[in-house]
Amino acid sequence: MNQRSRTSNPTEPADVVIVGGGMGGLLLALILGRGGRTVTIIERQPKLQPIARGELLQPNGLRILDRLGLLDRLKTLPAYRAHRFDFHRIGGRKLCTVDYRTLPPPWNYTLITRPHHLLSLLLEQLEQTGCVRLLTETDFQELLLQHNRIIGIRAVQNGRPIELRTSLVIGSDGSYSKVRQAMGIRSHLHAYREGYLTMVVPRPPGFSNDARYYVGCGQILGLFPVSDSELYLFYMIRAADWEEIKQRRVAAVTAAIAEIDTALAESLRSVTSWDQVGYMPCVRVRAERWTANGIALIGDAAHAMNPHVAQGRNQAMEDAVVLAEVIQNGFASGALRGTQLNRYEQERRPPVERLQRMGDELTVLWNTALPPLAWFRDRIFEGMERHPEVRERVVKTISGLEIRPMGIFDRLRVFMP
């Protein structure tokens, strides 16, 4: 591996400048750094902070981490290996069980972990490449162009303007991407009506080993173990109500949650202040293009999607893998042109758009506050329980291994008695 070590000069030119040190940006930097490319990542946050939430690493994400030699290491960190997801009607019966063991091994499970564990593992690996430099508290401002070609970016580091020289900029700066804006790309950002309160609480004794999802009329509660001792919990609220909800005591929310599953009452006593609760709004991003000459967008900056598909982070990883290969080939051929970056977009756009559509469909049904629609949703869940072949197709899609959402015949079939 051709590794070049970096000097401490923060404005030293790099082969690639990545804006945003989330999952997509760090993974792309790692692959490029391991391949000997010099990379500068700019991240506006001062440091990685543990947040009160967990996240599902789906089989497609696990496959990527495994191929990069990171999965075994990740498994030594606090994480929970889940096989089954049980769906329950709030105040009623169990509707359906989705079982990842129907997938071919070895990636026939999900790993539920807190995002900072995976990100800190990536940061540790980045150091070892000797080719990647991370500038924190550095906020992207604008692209620098000469004769319509990218020559760098301008940013503000700790209140001080800096310029970084490069011929390739990657926007990995999340849903509200400033890089996307600077590219002048037409895009549509849809804010969903519902967001989620998230918490990590002690795992109640006797809480079953599987992940649990409760759906009701305008109510959703998810319970995912994130380690032997912790449970990640997310509770849906109307985004418009968030400001008002946080004026109340946090006990009002924990009491509403404990009503859904009384086994949580004791664990929820550990949540005594809003500081222990995260709020996650949900948005979908549709961008007309993801690439231009010398620039590409990845992850949420290109295509944020509804979290019901639990694929956003995993898709950011898929982007990083495909884009890294395109970049390496481009540099190897002497010059990376805009048309080469297009190949990344051509490969990644179709599966991402299928997942975005599926996320929207699930949102209409799962989040509904209308009793007839909730009845319809419950029938679908129960139909899936009766039809293992449909369930398997859904698991394959959610797993990211084979993205083929339910078709019209599947829908009809789940309605048959």
Ligand SMILES: Cc1cc2nc3c(=O)[nH]c(=O)nc-3n(C[C@H](O)[C@H](O)[C@H](O)COP(=O)(O)OP(=O)(O)OC[C@H]3O[C@@H](n4cnc5c(N)ncnc54)[C@H](O)[C@@H]3O)c2cc1C
């Ligand atoms: C409630 C909820 C639950 C979810 N659950 C899951 C799940 O279970 N599984 C899953 O796969 N996905 C899940 N997701 C989606 C997932 O969190 C995102 O898709 C993923 O974090 C996207 O990664 P990213 O690297 O593209 O962007 P981000 O994680 O948003 O990272 C962007 C980074 O860019 C930085 N940045 C932003 N602007 C600038 C700037 N101007 N200059 C410098 N840096 C900047 C930010 O500080 C941040 O560090 C969920 C989302 C929500 C809302």
